[in-house]
Amino acid sequence: MYIKFINETQNYDVCLEDLGQMIYDYCGLNYLDNLSLLASKMAKRLSVLDMSYREYTEFLKRNPQEWNHLIELITNNETYFFREENQLHELSRAVLPQFRNQECIRIWSAACSTGEEPYSLAMTIAESGAVPLKSVHIIATDINHKVLQIARRGWYHKNSLCFRRTPQEMLDKYFIPQDEGFQISSFIKDRIEFRHSNLLNNEDMAAIENVDIIFCRNVLIYFDAATTRRVIAKFYNRLNAGGFLFLGHAETITGMNTHFETINARATFYYRKGGR
CATH class of the missing domain: 3.40.50.150 (Vaccinia Virus protein VP39)
Known part of the structure; x- marks a missing residue:
């Protein structure tokens, strides 16, 4: 049981890292050094789609339009008039x-x-x-x-x-x-x-x-x-x-x-x- 838990955790980390790499290759945003932040941003979307990280990365490959949803989740858009x-x-x-x-x-x-x-x-x-x-x-x-x-x-x-x-x-x-x-x-x-x-x-x-x-x-x-x-x-x-x-x-x-x-x-x- 303990070994199974370790394997599942490792698979989770690998699939999350795969998603981080896809994001990095697509738009340069570097979540590879902060995967926990990426996980928090992705939690709601994965829940809505009822997918694991592995399933989501495959879904993203088959459905390029999903990048629009993903970009909304991972980009920071805080700004204001006359900044700097x-x-x-x-x-x-x-x-x-x-x-x-x-x-x-x-x-x-x-x-x-x-x-x-x-x-x-x-x-x-x-x-x-x-x-x-x-x-x-x-x-x-x-x-x-x-x-x-x-x-x-x-x-x-x-x-x-x-x-x-x-x-x-x-x-x-x-x-x-x-x-x-x-x-x-x-x-x-x-x-x-x-x-x-x-x-x-x-x-x-x-x-x-x-x-x-x-x-x-x-x-x-x-x-x-x-x-x-x-x-x-x-x-x-x-x-x-x-x-x-x-x-x-x-x-x-x-x-x-x-x-x-x-x-x-x-x-x-x-x-x-x-x-x-």
């Missing part, structure tokens, strides 16, 4: 003026979640006056279909924590009160194109046209060094010469030999691709 304000100030102060003579400025918000980041970028650009907002095209992507639906709608409940750093004047200027929340104005909404995209999928990345600025914040913290290098290489290839990359304040690629130049501003840092 120092970077937004630097965008207005130092980066945008370098594109003032450019007819079209393309910005990519990678892993945009429920849309607060790309909308914040558009509002920041509108406020800055450094370039006309009509010359800016923002591509916002995420791997999670559910959060993209929220982002495309552009409506947020008035009690949502996403407004915790939103100045009242910005709320009055760029949002329309609607029902129990606020709808982003069409003036801002029309500058953004939302797309589904997996940062590790070569076809998805090839579909992203070259851009001038990339924001990918608080995403690399969920990747290991090898995956980070892969993603950063993709960003480098998608950036035009002289383009800029903004990462989260807790993320750094310095010392990774990525060919990016680190720019240290007074209250933040970011990266530049040479050649402009």
Whole structure:
């Protein structure tokens, strides 16, 4: 009886690790070092499907659409408007003026979640006056279909924590009160194109046209060094010469030999691709 219990536990661990490996290969999220967290996130879904981990991994192979459900369970989508304000100030102060003579400025918000980041970028650009907002095209992507639906709608409940750093004047200027929340104005909404995209999928990345600025914040913290290098290489290839990359304040690629130049501003840092 004791031996049977040990064997069942070992099989459980192996099948859970197999699922962790599948997730890592698919989207780069590394649960292999924290399988207990993955188990907690998967518990309800396995209960609904009445499956073991072994059965679920086979089900996932036969039914690729199940990845949509799985991604909803394993991704972290916490965000808010005007996050990391120092970077937004630097965008207005130092980066945008370098594109003032450019007819079209393309910005990519990678892993945009429920849309607060790309909308914040558009509002920041509108406020800055450094370039006309009509010359800016923002591509916002995420791997999670559910959060993209929220982002495309552009409506947020008035009690949502996403407004915790939103100045009242910005709320009055760029949002329309609607029902129990606020709808982003069409003036801002029309500058953004939302797309589904997996940062590790070569076809998805090839579909992203070259851009001038990339924001990918608080995403690399969920990747290991090898995956980070892969993603950063993709960003480098998608950036035009002289383009800029903004990462989260807790993320750094310095010392990774990525060919990016680190720019240290007074209250933040970011990266530049040479050649402009």
